[in-house]
Amino acid sequence: MQAWPIYRVMGDDANAPNLVSDDLALRIYKDMVLLRTFDEKALNLQRQGRVGTFPPSLGQEATEIGSAYALSKKDWLVPSYRDHGALYVHGVPFENVILFAMGRAASLAGDVRALPSSIPIATHLPHAVGLAMAMQMQGEESVAIAYFGDGATSEGDFHEALNFAGVFKAPAIFLCQNNGWAISVPVSRQTASPTLAQKAVAYGIHGVRVDGNDALAVYQTVKQARERALSKEGPTLIESLTYRLGPHTTADDPTRYRQAEDLVPWRGEHDPIVRLGVYLEKQGVLGPKDLDGMKKDAQEWVNQAVEAAEAMPKVKPIEMFEHVYAVMPPRLVQQLQDLEGGVQ
Ligand SMILES: Cc1ncc(C[n+]2csc(CCOP(=O)(O)OP(=O)(O)O)c2C)c(N)n1
Ligand SMILES: [Mg+2]
Known part of the structure; x- marks a missing residue:
């Protein structure tokens, strides 16, 4: 039977600096710090009632940021609800990401090739395939990437x-x-397959496993998948092994279904930001005080994005009728008229 090794760069591969330059690794690191800062801010805003239910990416920064750095702006990014970091790297400003959490229509940024975040699990995967096939037919040199979780593989x-x-x-x-969990369901209850990557075999496509807390390995894996796709070798299923350190969303209480000690191995030295930080220090491109400066810059940047988002005009209830039907069914026409007429 085929083995499913986990690809890792940091720690395992002395060749790491040749795969990813120090400059690129440092940029990835900065954006991981920025994503964590954004996450913390969004949680606080949710507690103050300033944004709606929010799904944090805590612990998954390496996969979010490392993957998006391997893309071209010509690629289509098809995200789930947790992929704020990938959207940001692909060109969607944080203020637009926050607008989505605020339920504002203006959440997508102009000409960035990204679909709106999919709240329904896995329904965006066929859309990604449609985009990929369209680009293939038009002879474009670009790919579509869909982000989803372990739970989505059961859909x-x-x-x-x-x-x-x-x-x-x-x-x-x-x-x-x-990330180990689909809300309260552990991967061991999600599938009897020893790995998720091996599901690729059934579809005749390439499958790989990568250490999802190793930003450089994720970057390298997505880059290779992209090259395969562009050289007409077909799609790749990447299983990125990471861990959701926070709640599923702000509406979830993970202490009800997992023990504090479950998190221990994923904190500390397994933390993706700690790991890349140690690597960059060894490379001599990150000093002990640099992280403090980066965090301060990130906080200012995120605060500005929040201010900009909050300054946007509020959504009118009537807007929920827009963008779905070219011709509304009679039931919705009636509801729209009721709303306009002030019927409760
Ligand atoms: C079609 C569908 N079924 C159920 C849900 C409710 N739901 C929201 S998140 C979630 C778990 C998804 O887990 P996973 O795919 O592992 O993604 P993660 O949240 O861990 O990133 C479920 C079942 C949904 N949003 N859509
Ligand atoms: Mg999951």
Whole structure:
């Protein structure tokens, strides 16, 4: 039977600096610090009632940021609800990401090739395949990447998307963030497969596992998947092994289904920011005080984004009728009229 090794760069591969330059590794690190700062801010805003339910990325920064750095701006990014960091690196400003959490329509940024975050699990995967096939037909040199979780692999849409992409060799990347949990369901109850990556075999596509807390390995893995897709070798399913350190969302209480000691190995030296920081210090490009400065800059940057988002005009209830139907069904026409007429 095929083995499913976990690809790792930091620690394992002395060749790491040749794979990713110090300059790029430092940029990835800064954006990971920025994402964590944004996450903390969003949690505080939610507690103050200034944004709605929020899904933090705490612990998953290496996969979010490392993956998006491997993309071209011509690629389509198809995110789930947790992928604020990837959206940001791809060109969506944080203020737009915050607008989404505030339920404002203006959450997508102009001409950035990113779909809106998908709240339904896995329904965006066939959309990513459609985008990939469209680009393939138009002869574009670009790929579509879908972000989703371990829980999404139990949905029909996951299987349909991978099957279709395999048959048509669509230039697609399926980035599964195996963060250990689908709300309260552990991966051990999600599937009887020893790995998620091996599900690729059934669709005749390439499958790989990567250490999802190693930003350099994630970067390298997505880069290779992209090259495979562009050289017409077909799609790749990437299982990125990480850990959700925070609650599923601000509406969740993880102490009800997991023990504090479950988190211990993922904190400290397994923390993706700590790991890349240690690597950069060894490379001599990060000093002991640099992190404090980066955190301060990140806080200012995030505060400015929040101010900008909060200065945007409020959404009118009537706007929820927009953007769904070209011709509204009679039931909705009635509801719209009721709303306009002030019916409670
Ligand atoms: C189609 C669908 N079914 C159920 C839900 C409710 N739900 C929201 S998040 C979630 C768990 C998803 O877990 P996973 O795919 O591992 O992603 P993660 O939240 O860990 O990033 C579920 C079941 C949903 N949003 N959509
Ligand atoms: Mg999960």
